[in-house]
Amino acid sequence: GSGGGVGWGGGGLSGPRSSQKPKLCGFGVTFKKSDGKGGMVVKRVKSLGSAATSNALRAGDRVLSIDSTPLEDIADAMHLARLTHGEAGSAAVLKVLRPSGEQEDVVVIRHPAGV
Numbered sequence: 001g002s003g004g005g006v007g008w009g010g011g012g013l014s015g016p017r018s019s020q021k022p023k024l025c026g027f028g029v030t031f032k033k034s035d036g037k038g039g040m041v042v043k044r045v046k047s048l049g050s051a052a053t054s055n056a057l058r059a060g061d062r063v064l065s066i067d068s069t070p071l072e073d074i075a076d077a078m079h080l081a082r083l084t085h086g087e088a089g090s091a092a093v094l095k096v097l098r099p100s101g102e103q104e105d106v107v108v109i110r111h112p113a114g115v
Contacts, residue, residue: 024085025110027051027092031063031080039064039097040071040080056106062097086110 028049031040039062042051051057063071066083074080086092088111096104 022087025088026084027108050108050110056108060099064095
């Protein structure tokens with residue numbers, strides 16, 4: 001009989017050689033500038049963005065935290081982008097204050113826009 005070869009496939013290890021960065025996706029929302037009251041208010045939800053398809057966010061919602069990192073005094077757009085962006089398919093838990101005054105935890109699954 002011919003012995004079954006040992007499978008060396010499935011290279012799921014990302015060593016330092018892999019220069020291919022994972023494609024990062026955001027929530028597909030635009031935030032207003034921080035008004036100093038804590039959190040970031042959603043200005044616009046892109047129609048095909050992650051937040052729209054998971055129906056998690058609407059314009060006017062105040063996002064208080066992302067993955068339990070409070071959004072306080074974020075003047076730096078890069079800092080905000082690091083919180084909102086992640087690998088496609090990854091989930092983020094957002095604490096949201098609705099305009100009605102209700103607080104909700106919503107989950108946004110990141111995906112490339114239009115998919």
